[in-house]
Amino acid sequence: MTTPPHPPTPGSSLPPLAGGTHGPDALRPLVATVLDALASGAAERRGRPLPAGGPEATAAHVLAAATPVLPEHGAGAGEALTALVHSMAAGAADPGHPLCAAHLHTPPLAVAVAADLAASALNQSLDSWDQAPAAAALEALVTRALAAEVYRAATPGHAPSPDALVTTGGTESNQLALLLAREAHARTGGGVQVVTGEHTHHSVTRAAWLLGLPEPVTVPAPGGTLDLAALDDALTTLRGPLLVAATAGTTDTGAIDPLPAIADLCARHGARFHVDAAYGAPLLFSPRRAHLLDGLARAHTVTLDLHKLGWQPVAAGLLAVPDTTLLAPLEHTADYLNADDDTEAGLPDLLGRSLRTTRRPDILKIAVTLRALGRTGLGALVDHLCDSAQELAEAIAKHPRLELYETPTLTTVLFRPTGPGDTPLPDTTVAAVRRTLLTEGAAVLGRARAGGRLWLKTTLLNPHTTPDDLGALLTRVERLADTLVEGSTPR
Amino acid sequence: MTTPPHPPTPGSSLPPLAGGTHGPDALRPLVATVLDALASGAAERRGRPLPAGGPEATAAHVLAAATPVLPEHGAGAGEALTALVHSMAAGAADPGHPLCAAHLHTPPLAVAVAADLAASALNQSLDSWDQAPAAAALEALVTRALAAEVYRAATPGHAPSPDALVTTGGTESNQLALLLAREAHARTGGGVQVVTGEHTHHSVTRAAWLLGLPEPVTVPAPGGTLDLAALDDALTTLRGPLLVAATAGTTDTGAIDPLPAIADLCARHGARFHVDAAYGAPLLFSPRRAHLLDGLARAHTVTLDLHKLGWQPVAAGLLAVPDTTLLAPLEHTADYLNADDDTEAGLPDLLGRSLRTTRRPDILKIAVTLRALGRTGLGALVDHLCDSAQELAEAIAKHPRLELYETPTLTTVLFRPTGPGDTPLPDTTVAAVRRTLLTEGAAVLGRARAGGRLWLKTTLLNPHTTPDDLGALLTRVERLADTLVEGSTPR
Numbered sequence: 011m012t013t014p015p016h017p018p019t020p021g022s023s024l025p026p027l028a029g030g031t032h033g034p035d036a037l038r039p040l041v042a043t044v045l046d047a048l049a050s051g052a053a054e055r056r057g058r059p060l061p062a063g064g065p066e067a068t069a070a071h072v073l074a075a076a077t078p079v080l081p082e083h084g085a086g087a088g089e090a091l092t093a094l095v096h097s098m099a100a101g102a103a104d105p106g107h108p109l110c111a112a113h114l115h116t117p118p119l120a121v122a123v124a125a126d127l128a129a130s131a132l133n134q135s136l137d138s139w140d141q142a143p144a145a146a147a148l149e150a151l152v153t154r155a156l157a158a159e160v161y162r163a164a165t166p167g168h169a170p171s172p173d174a175l176v177t178t179g180g181t182e183s184n185q186l187a188l189l190l191a192r193e194a195h196a197r198t199g200g201g202v203q204v205v206t207g208e209h210t211h212h213s214v215t216r217a218a219w220l221l222g223l224p225e226p227v228t229v230p231a232p233g234g235t236l237d238l239a240a241l242d243d244a245l246t247t248l249r250g251p252l253l254v255a256a257t258a259g260t261t262d263t264g265a266i267d268p269l270p271a272i273a274d275l276c277a278r279h280g281a282r283f284h285v286d287a288a289y290g291a292p293l294l295f296s297p298r299r300a301h302l303l304d305g306l307a308r309a310h311t312v313t314l315d316l317h318k319l320g321w322q323p324v325a326a327g328l329l330a331v332p333d334t335t336l337l338a339p340l341e342h343t344a345d346y347l348n349a350d351d352d353t354e355a356g357l358p359d360l361l362g363r364s365l366r367t368t369r370r371p372d373i374l375k376i377a378v379t380l381r382a383l384g385r386t387g388l389g390a391l392v393d394h395l396c397d398s399a400q401e402l403a404e405a406i407a408k409h410p411r412l413e414l415y416e417t418p419t420l421t422t423v424l425f426r427p428t429g430p431g432d433t434p435l436p437d438t439t440v441a442a443v444r445r446t447l448l449t450e451g452a453a454v455l456g457r458a459r460a461g462g463r464l465w466l467k468t469t470l471l472n473p474h475t476t477p478d479d480l481g482a483l484l485t486r487v488e489r490l491a492d493t494l495v496e497g498s499t500p501r
Numbered sequence: 502m503t504t505p506p507h508p509p510t511p512g513s514s515l516p517p518l519a520g521g522t523h524g525p526d527a528l529r530p531l532v533a534t535v536l537d538a539l540a541s542g543a544a545e546r547r548g549r550p551l552p553a554g555g556p557e558a559t560a561a562h563v564l565a566a567a568t569p570v571l572p573e574h575g576a577g578a579g580e581a582l583t584a585l586v587h588s589m590a591a592g593a594a595d596p597g598h599p600l601c602a603a604h605l606h607t608p609p610l611a612v613a614v615a616a617d618l619a620a621s622a623l624n625q626s627l628d629s630w631d632q633a634p635a636a637a638a639l640e641a642l643v644t645r646a647l648a649a650e651v652y653r654a655a656t657p658g659h660a661p662s663p664d665a666l667v668t669t670g671g672t673e674s675n676q677l678a679l680l681l682a683r684e685a686h687a688r689t690g691g692g693v694q695v696v697t698g699e700h701t702h703h704s705v706t707r708a709a710w711l712l713g714l715p716e717p718v719t720v721p722a723p724g725g726t727l728d729l730a731a732l733d734d735a736l737t738t739l740r741g742p743l744l745v746a747a748t749a750g751t752t753d754t755g756a757i758d759p760l761p762a763i764a765d766l767c768a769r770h771g772a773r774f775h776v777d778a779a780y781g782a783p784l785l786f787s788p789r790r791a792h793l794l795d796g797l798a799r800a801h802t803v804t805l806d807l808h809k810l811g812w813q814p815v816a817a818g819l820l821a822v823p824d825t826t827l828l829a830p831l832e833h834t835a836d837y838l839n840a841d842d843d844t845e846a847g848l849p850d851l852l853g854r855s856l857r858t859t860r861r862p863d864i865l866k867i868a869v870t871l872r873a874l875g876r877t878g879l880g881a882l883v884d885h886l887c888d889s890a891q892e893l894a895e896a897i898a899k900h901p902r903l904e905l906y907e908t909p910t911l912t913t914v915l916f917r918p919t920g921p922g923d924t925p926l927p928d929t930t931v932a933a934v935r936r937t938l939l940t941e942g943a944a945v946l947g948r949a950r951a952g953g954r955l956w957l958k959t960t961l962l963n964p965h966t967t968p969d970d971l972g973a974l975l976t977r978v979e980r981l982a983d984t985l986v987e988g989s990t991p992r
Contacts (some may be wrong), residue, residue, distance in 0.1 A: 024882075024964050025874065028614035029597020029816070031548070034540040040615035041532055048622055049525040056521070060634055065849055072638035076868060079646035084875035086948040087612035094639070094869050095619040101635020102623045113837070115632045116624065116860075121578035123519035123621045124531035130584040130617040130814040131539055133609045140945050141606045143551055145590020147563035148585070155570035180670060180690055181858040189711070202842040212835040213858055220856065222679070222713025257738060261837055296948040317859060322620040325518070344602070346752055346947060346958070351932055357939075358556055365711065367704055367857045368605075368808060370815040371589070383516065384575035391515075426825050448823070448848075454631050456837055467837070471671025473515045 028131040054330035059107035062451030073141040108479035112456035116471045118323040119352035136369040138347040138356045145371040157330040163309040167238020169332035180288030181213035183313035188217045193339030202251045207231040222500045234265040245279035259289030262458035264420030269305025288315035295389040351457035395421045411488045424465035429493035437464035520623040543589020550598035554943030599970035603947035607962045609814040616869035627860040628851045629838040636862035648821040655798040671779030672704035674804035678775045679708045684830030685732035686742040693742045696799035698722040725756040736770035750780030753949035755911030760796025779806035786880040872983035886912045902979045915956035918982035926957035
């Protein structure tokens with residue numbers, strides 16, 4: 011049928027759509043309004059990485075800008091976009107600012123954000139082919155390509171047909187990894203016992219709780235990575251189906267577990283081997299550093315998350331498996347989406363690709379970024395940031411008033427100020443330094459406990475950050491620590 | 502600290518970011534490229550709601566446009582955006598086209614899509630305050646306002662402090678509803694027994710599986726809604742903690758369960774009362790139709806999903822509860838995100854607002870839409886589409902060669918072509934009509950089984966669709982059915 015969709019009725023009071031033939035023209039002025047409001051909001055922050063004044067001040071600003079939430083009569087698109095987008099930009103913790111460097115909270119690339127606009131405008135939904143014909147094909151292509159990267163070094167037979175599911179992030183990927191393990195042993199009736207380290211991401215324990223699995227057994231990680239002797243002991247002692255959840259890039263320090271040795275232990279004890287590489291997986295793109303992930307290709311499941319060291323706007327998670335057939339436990343039928351006769355007639359069945367039903371194509375921005383930058387471009391960004399972290403660590407090590415925790419593996423650097431005469435400061439002061447920087451709107455630093463003490467955490471994900479930026483940050487931390495120490499000293 | 506972020510280094514090979522002071526300028530040309538590619542891709546579809554040729558043809562086009570997925574050297578932002586966005590638009594099932602009317606697959610409003618661009622660009626993450634200062638405040642404000650709408654008619658005491666969680670859609674909302682029920686009874690040890698209808702969304706059963714709950718007990722719904730006598734019997738027979746999952750707007754027919762009577766039965770039997778109002782909740786905005794949701798305010802949990810009858814791009818799900826304290830089972834601690842001393846010092850603790858960790862502010866587009874359209878504007882859209890569905894049903898009822906299933910409640914209309922001389926056609930022909938329309942790229946219609954037969958399903962969500970559009974669709978269905986019947990008759 012070739013009836014063209016008619017243009018919007020002239021004078022119609024119906025608000026314009028993003029799709030259809032006329033969508034792009036409707037979007038143009040509104041998108042211009044958004045970009046203006048993003049710029050004016052960022053300017054209102056006056057060069058700060060986050061607004062000054064702390065939670066109460068920010069909440070008051072938002073309350074003033076955003077009420078009434080549901081007015082009786084609409085304010086119109088222009089007014090609503092200007093007011094709310096300006097308010098969000100003015101009150102953002104901006105990962106594009108060099109001094110917003112706390113978390114695995116990435117500054118997204120402009121190209122990825124632009125691609126994400128297309129995902130919103132087209133609003134394809136990946137729960138059935140007839141809601142996402144091309145997007146479903148693209149997702150199949152890109153997930154297989156990324157899974158092939160993960161399993162590039164697999165031994166013959168281990169990864170016959172690598173595949174990956176798209177998720178909302180590492181948390182959902184870890185959840186799916188545990189679910190696949192649970193279901194692989196569902197017939198034998200026993201729940202899977204998860205074995206983690208004390209450094210493992212909290213989402214693994216939360217996933218076990220969600221799925222009704224026993225609480226994970228936690229193995230020590232005294233040096234920031236899984237202790238192999240303790241893991242061996244645990245796997246020897248425990249009975250029933252086991253899953254070891256290792257980490258390639260911990261949240262606290264960026265450390266990578268000894269994957270080959272863990273893979274050996276899993277093989278010897280018949281345990282499933284999961285690797286949470288939400289942070290570290292993009293090392294695969296770097297010829298200089300891919301070796302840090304040796305052993306990854308032996309995993310049964312691998313968590314990736316390109317909204318960390320992949321510069322994607324949220325969400326861009328993946329769970330890779332060495333063979334498509336391992337995803338069978340997620341197969342699911344809903345007649346309105348994948349009736350048997352439709353599937354037999356050749357309509358792709360998408361419902362087993364997620365626990366979600368409606369699902370936007372987050373794969374589009376990933377695909378655009380991979381193509382725009384290429385393996386070389388991505389690898390160069392990874393190396394640039396890892397090198398920057400090394401340089402920052404060296405600067406801290408040389409700094410007379412700062413202490414470095416350890417040489418970084420990835421892009422996370424832990425440090426803490428020292429007191430006068432190189433005396434250690436209490437953890438409470440370190441925590442207060444962080445909160446004061448936040449309240450002043452001066453810097454966003456994280457926190458991590460390591461070696462029994464609290465540290466400030468810098469996670470470098472912004473490739474535009476310079477050594478001068480970081481030098482200024484270190485000076486600021488030093489001076490603030492002095493101020494806090496003086497303030498607590500009776501005069 | 503007022504060090505302004507420096508501009509990108511001139512001649513730098515680093516790709517530009519979306520954030521920071523320079524992000525909006527970096528985005529402008531890329532967004533223009535995206536809008537051009539959306540327009541050219543839609544034009545390539547030649548006025549069709551989806552590409553002609555079926556899954557294989559679409560997959561071949563995508564393969565040609567999108568390989569290599571990860572080139573050794575990058576193609577650059579412009580080339581990557583043009584190639585992939587054009588390909589996605591050309592191969593979309595476009596809910597902005599009047600004849601794409603199968604599923605609860607909404608054509609998003611341009612204003613909501615523009616707002617979503619800001620969410621991607623700012624890339625705030627709602628797992629900690631220092632990744633989303635203003636966005637966290639906005640989410641708190643808007644979720645409470647929407648929950649207050651849901652519980653507007655609550656009896657005194659039932660809804661002291663309405664609140665809502667933001668989800669990826671109705672599926673996750675239903676999952677959370679079951680999880681909250683499970684945890685409310687966790688101390689007594691027994692799993693919750695979910696009671697659903699045969700018309701209940703598949704996600705309820707899937708959630709029970711995910712959470713390790715017993716398989717739901719299914720009550721008949723012969724008229725498309727829960728049979729009250731059968732529900733009473735089930736609640737009388739079953740033992741242990743019970744949860745009844747009712748539906749306000751079924752996926753197949755848009756029917757609304759008798760909520761007041763179900764609420765009475767739940768109260769009498771001490772069962773929790775969940776309402777999946779993913780489709781129907783926006784009736785609350787319509788003074789003419791809000792009464793269809795009488796009884797909703799008695800629920801313990803309510804699923805909303807504004808990427809259906811709320812014209813949001815995916816995702817825009819919510820789960821409303823009558824009191825914030827009911828969300829306590831989701832409380833969760835991860836020291837790097839919500840350490841006790843930070844929480845005591847006044848940093849908001851966000852981790853208990855979701856099972857996800859990293860989480861983009863989907864609330865922004867919702868907030869912008871509520872403000873732009875107001876209650877009156879939203880209610881008018883709801884009424885316009887419900888009225889259109891009534892008119893379509895009347896046109897089908899009068900049509901000599903079409904059969905109407907029933908008068909619609911919401912915006913879903915089921916119908917089927919009849920054979921020569923008003924004879925019923927076999928279900929296989931009805932299914933073939935749908936698949937042929939898909940393969941021709943002529944229309945996207947859904948399917949539903951009701952009253953023992955298969956029907957074509959039209960879900961009206963596009964306010965720009967006219968009676969003429971739908972008239973043309975009916976004619977096309979009639980002629981196609983004739984062709985298929987003739988084709989199957991030996992000559």
